[in-house]
Each structure stands twice: as C-alpha cells, then as structure tokens.
Amino acid sequence: MSVRSIRPARPEMAAMAKPLPAVAAESTQASARARSIRRRRLNVYALRVLVAVLWIGSWELLTHLKLVDPFFFGQPSGILQKLQTWTTEGTALGPLWEQVAVTMEETVIGFAVGAVLGVAVGVLLGRNRLLAEVFSPYIKAANSIPRVVLGALFAISLGLDLKSKVATAAILVFFVVFFNAFQGVREVDRNLIANARILGADNRRLTTEIIIPSALTWIIASLHISFGLALVGAVVGELFGATAGVGELIYSAEHNFDANGVFAGMLLLAAMALIAEALITALENRLISWRPNPVGTDVKV
Amino acid sequence: MSEPAIDLRHVTKRFLTPSGGVYTALRDLNMQVAPGEFNAVVGPTGCGKSTTLALISGLEPPSEGQVSVAGRPVTGIVQSTGYVFQTDAVFPWKTVLENVAAGPRYRGVSGREARQQARDWIARVGLTGFEDRYPHQLSGGMRKRVALAQSLITEPRILLMDEPFSALDVQTRTLMENELLALWSLTSSSVVFVTHDLEEAIALADRVTVITAGPGTVKGTYEVDLPRPRNVAEIRFEPRFVHIYQEIWSDLREEVLVSYERQKHSAGAA
Numbered sequence: 001m002s003v004r005s006i007r008p009a010r011p012e013m014a015a016m017a018k019p020l021p022a023v024a025a026e027s028t029q030a031s032a033r034a035r036s037i038r039r040r041r042l043n044v045y046a047l048r049v050l051v052a053v054l055w056i057g058s059w060e061l062l063t064h065l066k067l068v069d070p071f072f073f074g075q076p077s078g079i080l081q082k083l084q085t086w087t088t089e090g091t092a093l094g095p096l097w098e099q100v101a102v103t104m105e106e107t108v109i110g111f112a113v114g115a116v117l118g119v120a121v122g123v124l125l126g127r128n129r130l131l132a133e134v135f136s137p138y139i140k141a142a143n144s145i146p147r148v149v150l151g152a153l154f155a156i157s158l159g160l161d162l163k164s165k166v167a168t169a170a171i172l173v174f175f176v177v178f179f180n181a182f183q184g185v186r187e188v189d190r191n192l193i194a195n196a197r198i199l200g201a202d203n204r205r206l207t208t209e210i211i212i213p214s215a216l217t218w219i220i221a222s223l224h225i226s227f228g229l230a231l232v233g234a235v236v237g238e239l240f241g242a243t244a245g246v247g248e249l250i251y252s253a254e255h256n257f258d259a260n261g262v263f264a265g266m267l268l269l270a271a272m273a274l275i276a277e278a279l280i281t282a283l284e285n286r287l288i289s290w291r292p293n294p295v296g297t298d299v300k301v
Numbered sequence: 302m303s304e305p306a307i308d309l310r311h312v313t314k315r316f317l318t319p320s321g322g323v324y325t326a327l328r329d330l331n332m333q334v335a336p337g338e339f340n341a342v343v344g345p346t347g348c349g350k351s352t353t354l355a356l357i358s359g360l361e362p363p364s365e366g367q368v369s370v371a372g373r374p375v376t377g378i379v380q381s382t383g384y385v386f387q388t389d390a391v392f393p394w395k396t397v398l399e400n401v402a403a404g405p406r407y408r409g410v411s412g413r414e415a416r417q418q419a420r421d422w423i424a425r426v427g428l429t430g431f432e433d434r435y436p437h438q439l440s441g442g443m444r445k446r447v448a449l450a451q452s453l454i455t456e457p458r459i460l461l462m463d464e465p466f467s468a469l470d471v472q473t474r475t476l477m478e479n480e481l482l483a484l485w486s487l488t489s490s491s492v493v494f495v496t497h498d499l500e501e502a503i504a505l506a507d508r509v510t511v512i513t514a515g516p517g518t519v520k521g522t523y524e525v526d527l528p529r530p531r532n533v534a535e536i537r538f539e540p541r542f543v544h545i546y547q548e549i550w551s552d553l554r555e556e557v558l559v560s561y562e563r564q565k566h567s568a569g570a571a
Contacts, residue, residue, distance in 0.1 A: 194360055195390040197378050199455065200407035209403075213394040290394040290435040 074259035082264040092252060093244050100268060103234050103246040106162060107272070110169025111230035118174045118226075119219055122181025123211065132182075143175050148236050155240040165242070169233030173226040180222035184215025217291070220284045227276050231269060246272075304372050306459060306491040307334040307357055312366035313516075314352050326352040328516035329366070334508075336458075339485065339492045341502035343553060344512030344520075345560030350495040351387070353517070354461045357493060358382050370459060380408075383457030383490075385465040391436050391447050397423060398432040400447055404455040422450040425484065442473040446480075453484060460485070462494045466501070478505060478533040486530065499553060503545055504533045511553050514560040523549050 056076050063070040070078065086096040093099055125132040150171055154164035188211055196210045238247025246268050253261025314327040326349040334340045342350050355361040356368050359378045368375040370382070391400045402419035406412065423432055426446040436444050445465060452460065466474045482505065485492060496502050502509045503525055511520040525545055527536060536542055 189390075191386050191388055191390040192392060195384065195386060195451075196392075196403070196407070197360070198358060198382060198384045199404040199451070200378075200380060201403075202407070205407055210392065213392075216394075288394070290396075290437070292437045 070259070071257070072259060074263045078260040079263045079267065082258075082260045083267065086264065091249055093248060099244055099246050099249050100272070102244045103231075103238070103269075104272060106165035106234035106237065106245065107169055107227075107230045107276075109162075110166040110233055111173050111227055113166060114170035114173025114230065115177050115223060115226065117170070118177025118222075119181045119212075121174075122178045122219075123185055123207065123215070126182045126185025126215070127207065127211065139175075139178075143179075147171050147175070148232070151233070151237045151240045154237065160241045160243060164240070165234045165237030165245075168237040168240075169230040172229040172233040176226045176229060177219065177222045180218045181215055184218030185211055187218070188214040216288055220280075220287065223280055223284075224277065227280060228273055231273055231276075235269065304336075305333040305369075306336040306338070306371060307332070307493065308367075308369040308372075309333070309353070309356065310367050310369075312356060312363045312368060314349070314356060314361065315364045325516040327356075327363075328518050330512075330518050332510060332519055332522075334491050334493060336491055337489050338508060339494065339506045340508050340510060341494045341496060341506035342510045342512060343496055343499055343502045343549075344517060345514050345553075345557045346497060346564075347560060348512045348515045348556070349517030350497075350512060351463050353512075354384070354463050354493060354495060357459065358384055358461055379459070381458040383452035383455060383460045385445075385448050385452050385460070385462040387464045387467060389436065389444055389448070391444055391451060393436050396433050396435055397428060397439070397447050400436070401450045401454055404451060408455065418454055419450075422454045426450045426480070440473075441469055442477060445469065445477055449481065449484065453488070456488070456490075458490050460490050460492045462492065464496055465494075467496070467498075474501075475534045481505070482529075482531060482533065499546060499549060500537055503527075503542060503549070504531065504536050509549055511549060511556070514556045514563065520556060521549075521552050 059068075059073075060076045062068040063073060063075040090096060091099060125135060148168070151164070151168040154167040158164040158167055192210055192214065193206065196206055201209065234245070235247035235250070238245040239251050242248040242251075246265050249268075250262050250265035253259075253265060309330055309332045312327055312330045313325065316324045316326060318324050330349075330353070332353070342353060344350050352361065356363050357370065357375070357379070359375045359382070362376075370379050392403065395403065398416060398419050401422055402412075402415040405415040405418055410418070420429075420432065423429060426449055428443060428446055428450070431439065431443065436447065439447070448465070466477050469477060478501065492506075494502070494505060499509075506525050509523045509525060511523070512518070513520045523545065527539065527541060527545075
C-alpha cells in the first residue's frame with residue numbers, strides 16, 4: 001500500500017492552518033471595525049448611566065418637592081444617609097457587617113444543603129425508574145404548595161437561630177435543583193451511555209463520568225436561579241422571627257415606618273445577590289469549559 | 302469454516318412501541334462472521350441493521366434465537382467489542398486525550414499507563430498536537446478519528462461500526478475509509494460495518510451481507526474477492542468491482558423499492 005493511503009493529507013486540518021498575512025487594506029478595515037465596536041460599547045455605558053441619573057434624580061427631585069411623600073416612598077439621599085449611619089455607627093441590632101454576615105451564612109449554608117440534596121436525589125431518581133415512578137406524585141404535590149410558608153413551621157420547630165433559616169433556604173433551593181438534575185439525567189444522550197458501557201464503564205463510573213457531567217449544564221442553570229431563592233428563604237426566615245440579619249433589619253425598619261431603612265436593606269440584599277451571581281458564573285465557566293460558548297459574553301436580562 | 306467469531310442463529314428482535322404495539326425489527330436472522338473477516342451489512346433504511354450491532358455487542362438481548370461471540374453466548378456487554386457509533390458518541394466534556402484514554406481506564410489500567418497508550422493511538426490516527434482540545438473544537442472528520450482511536454485502543458477482537466462515516470463529506474469519507482483499512486490491517490479483529498452505501502460496502506469488505514426491508518433477515522451474502530491492500534478512492538473503477546456491484550445491486554434494489562413504497566404509504570396515511 002502506498003504511504004499516501006496510510007497517512008493521507010487531511011483537508012480538515014489544512015482548514016485550521018493560520019490565515020495568510022492580512023493585506024494592508026484588510027487590516028485598516030479591521031481596525032476601523034474594532035473602533036466602531038468600542039464606540040458602540042461606550043455609548044451603551046453612557047446611556048446606562050443616563051438612565052440611572054434620570055431615575056434616581058427624578059425620585060430625589062419629586063420627594064424633595066414633596067410631590068411624592070418621602071415618608072412612604074423613601075428618598076435616595078435618605079437611603080444613602082441610612083447606609084452611611086449603619087456602616088459608621090452600626091444598626092439597632094449591632095454592627096452592619098454582622099447582619100450581612102448572618103444573612104450570608106444562612107443563605108450560603110441553605111444553598112449548599114439544598115443544592116447537594118437536590119443533585120443527589122435528582123440523580124438517584126433520574127437513574128432509577130421505579131423510585132421515580134413511586135415518588136413523582138409526592139414530589140409534584142410538595143412542589144405545588146408555596147414553600148415559603150414552611151418558614152413559619154421551621155421557626156416553631158427549629159427555633160429562631162440559624163437552623164430555621166437554613167432549612168427555609170434549603171427547601172426552596174432543593175426543588176429547583178432537583179427538577180433540573182432529574183431532567184438533566186433523563187436527557188443524557190443514549191449513545192454516550194452505550195459508548196461508555198461498551199468501553200467498560202461500571203455503574204459508578206457511568207454516573208460520575210457520563211451522567212453528572214452531562215446533566216451539569218442543567219444543574220448549573222438551576223444554581224443561578226436558586227441562589228436568589230436561597231436569599232429569599234433566609235430573609236423570609238428572618239421575617240418570621242430572628243435576632244439578627246438583613247431581613248431582621250428590614251423588619252425592624254418597617255415597624256418604625258422607616259421606608260429609607262427598608263430600601264437600604266433591599267440595596268444590601270441586591271448587592272449580595274449580584275456578587276454571588278458573579279461567583280456562580282465564574283464557577284460555571286470553570287466547570288463547563290468544554291462547551292462551545294462560555295456564558296457571560298452576551299446580554300442577559 | 303472454523304468456529305465463527307460472530308454467530309447469530311434464528312435471531313428475532315421485537316420492540317414495544319410507545320403506543321403499546323409490537324415492532325419486529327429482525328426476524329429469523331442467520332449470520333456468521335469468520336475471525337478476521339470484514340463484513341459489510343447493507344440494506345434499506347429501517348431494516349434493523351443497527352439492531353444487529355446492538356445484539357452482537359450485548360447492548361440489547363434478542364427476543365428469540367441465540368447470539369454468540371467467539372463461541373460464547375452473549376448475555377451482557379461483550380468486553381472484547383469496539384463500537385463506533387453513527388452520531389458523535391465521543392464525550393464532549395473530555396479532551397481528546399481523556400476520550401481516548403477512557404477505555405483502558407474503565408478496564409482498570411492506571412491513569413499514567415492509559416494516557417501513554419492514548420498518546421500512541423492519537424498519533425496513529427494522526428491527531429498529535431490536538432490532545433488537549435475538546436471535541437467541539439474539532440472538525441467532523443477529526444472527531445471520527447477520536448472515535449476510532451477510542452474504540453481501537455481497547456484492541457477489540459470485534460469491531461462494530463454503525464454507518465460511521467455517513468455524516469462526513471465525500472472527500473473526508475474516502476480518506477477515513479482508507480485509514481480504517483490501514484488500521485484494521487494491523488489488527489486481527491473481525492469487523493461488522495453497517496452502511497446503506499453499497500459502494501462503500503464493496504470497497505471495504507471481504508463479504509457483503511444484504512438485509513431485507515424490515516423485519517430484517519438475510520437476503521444473501523456475497524464474497525468480495527478484490528485484492529488487498531485496496532485504495533478506496535480508485536477501486537471503484539476496477540471492472541471486477543463493477544461486476545460485483547451489479548450482482549449485489551440486483552438483489553438490493555428490490556428491497557430498497559419495498560422500503561420506499563412502504564415509506565410512501567405511511568407518509569400518505571399520516
């Protein structure tokens with residue numbers, strides 16, 4: 001046999017070779033394009049700032065002119081002042097960072113417990129048809145009740161400290177992650193499973209190397225939503241009864257008819273959620289780096 | 302003939318359809334493949350060609366009859382089997398190196414040893430330098446090379462291929478067919494190569510098995526006495542090739558027409 005037929009040239013690799021050096025006209029065109037993209041991006045940023053200025057400015061102005069009652073609707077300068085007082089002089093419940101730390105602790109632990117249980121049960125039921133059929137009506141029923149009210153139950157049974165908030169956050173996270181993990185396991189490509197079995201994978205390897213990586217796209221998508229839910233669970237848990245935390249801060253502000261305090265608490269929660277979202281996106285890009293398009297490059301609303 | 306490497310006797314395979322009916326994919330199929338033989342299975346679409354491979358590999362049990370590999374009845378996954386799927390079945394979350402090393406690792410070879418073997422096989426299929434790429438970063442032809450290396454690294458005694466090159470463009474396909482023959486000539490494995498392309502079947506195989514329109518059963522087997530080594534790109538111009546093609550096509554044509562008529566009718570009924 002000729003050498004050529006054993007190691008033929010590969011056109012599909014030739015296509016991946018470096019392009020020829022660009023001619024001058026092309027490079028000018030390219031830099032013009034890059035400039036227009038930069039200009040567009042600057043425009044978008046400028047418009048975003050403009051929206052914020054208009055929104056907050058009109059709010060401040062309307063409340064300042066007493067066209068809108070700042071007692072009910074708060075006032076941007078008042079909110080800022082409140083945050084400043086909280087950071088410098090501390091809150092009625094103690095230093096501000098302690099309240100943030102308490103809520104963060106409840107959220108993160110609840111999120112972790114709910115996510116781990118959700119993935120574990122989702123994979124278990126996804127892999128076991130009998131279990132899935134036995135439990136599916138119960139899971140559907142449990143999913144249909146508004147689970148935040150369980151926070152009241154947990155406040156009674158688990159007390160007013162960390163445990164009841166973690167439980168509330170975890171139960172909210174659990175269902176979202178569970179349904180996604182379950183669906184993700186069900187949607188694993190049959191060919192990939194067949195291939196792994198032929199190659200000699202046992203059940204454990206099949207689960208850890210094929211099923212879970214494949215379902216990970218689904219699971220991670222659910223983590224984005226469920227971190228927000230964990231925060232909701234922690235705050236609602238605090239509203240049902242607590243001695244510290246951002247939720248408790250909001251609760252006491254409400255009781256003092258302090259609209260600025262409520263808004264300031266909301267702002268803190270939003271900041272916490274945004275930071276967590278950025279962390280999860282970073283984790284996602286790390287865990288599923290094999291995907292064609294990493295997330296975080298396009299507009300998301 | 303010595304003991305066949307693959308032996309299917311009176312095999313019938315039925316599936317339950319989602320609506321509760323019974324679909325017969327194969328009926329009373331008899332087929333033997335000798336050790337080291339390259340057997341191409343051709344037939345119209347939906348004749349149960351892929352089902353045959355699933356039975357030989359042990360992925361599916363037969364409803365009736367017996368499937369034996371190397372004289373032993375098949376009861377589960379046959380460890381000495383390699384399987385190249387029609388669609389991409391390389392693992393998208395593993396790099397080329399991890400994909401090729403998967404087989405040895407699943408069979409208990411140490412990580413370092415498995416990677417060593419994998420590098421060797423990646424070189425054999427001409428993908429050196431692409432070890433750390435993910436499948437989505439490769440072309441269709443390169444992914445097929447990964448799939449080939451992934452299967453061949455376990456040194457299977459039986460290689461099952463389910464229309465492996467049908468998704469490739471014609472030039473890449475011819476190149477891959479030649480490479481497959483070159484790689485196979487270094488092994489002593491028996492190959493069952495399913496295809497709907499009669500030219501591909503004759504160019505590659507020692508023997509062509511024609512399956513009838515579903516339920517599939519063997520319509521006939523044909524020796525392909527073309528000399529090896531072969532060049533797939535040129536062999537189709539040989540007079541002997543044309544002669545064999547005409548002989549098999551006269552049988553296959555009827556089955557293709559039957560299958561076509563049926564599809565027309567079911568499309569008309571729907």
